[in-house]
Amino acid sequence: MNLSTxxxxxxxxxxxxxPVGRKAAYWTVTIILAFSITLSGIGQLMRYGGNVDxxxxxxxxxxxxxxxxxxxxxxxxxxxxxxxPRLKEWAYSGLFFLMTGxxxxxxxxxxxxxxxxxxxxxxxxxxxxIASWALRPNSRRL
Numbered sequence: 001m002n003l004s005t006x007x008x009x010x011x012x013x014x015x016x017x018x019p020v021g022r023k024a025a026y027w028t029v030t031i032i033l034a035f036s037i038t039l040s041g042i043g044q045l046m047r048y049g050g051n052v053d054x055x056x057x058x059x060x061x062x063x064x065x066x067x068x069x070x071x072x073x074x075x076x077x078x079x080x081x082x083x084x085p086r087l088k089e090w091a092y093s094g095l096f097f098l099m100t101g102x103x104x105x106x107x108x109x110x111x112x113x114x115x116x117x118x119x120x121x122x123x124x125x126x127x128x129x130i131a132s133w134a135l136r137p138n139s140r141r142l
Contacts, residue, residue, distance in 0.1 A: 026135035033128040034076045037095065040125075041072030054118070058109035071098060079132070085142045092133040099126035 044051050044065040055064050071094060078084065078091035102122040106112065112119055 022135055023137060026132065026137060029128055029135060030079065030132040033095075033125065033132050034080055036125060036128070037072045038076050041069040041076070044069030044072070058105055058111050060105075068098065082139075085140055088136070088140055089142060092129055095129045096126050099123065099129065 043049055044055075046069075047062070047065055051065055052062060055068075056062055075091040075095050075098075078087045079095075099122040103119045103126070106118040106122075
């Protein structure tokens, strides 16, 4: 055994040990994101709780809840299902624009909610989406 083989094996051992933590972080963040967005999407489709007031209070028509709820559920399905890396890219970008658009819509309408909740929560979801996208395994990348 020569020195280059030993060094090569050490590098491989380090590279192989990193993805376990990264994979766990990916799935933790992605499950939190998927669960949150799924609940939000279902709430919008059912017009449950404050979803009606949240949307109409900033001047959007009520039918927007059906569109947003559907997009959210489709994005979650695309992100969680195996394969289709290009579709996943679109789903991640769609969620990012959806969440940042929600935060900006509330901010421009001066509808910050208690403690800025109507702006902070969508930005938190956008950050979860970015983290999930950045941590995704190679099998889920283009």
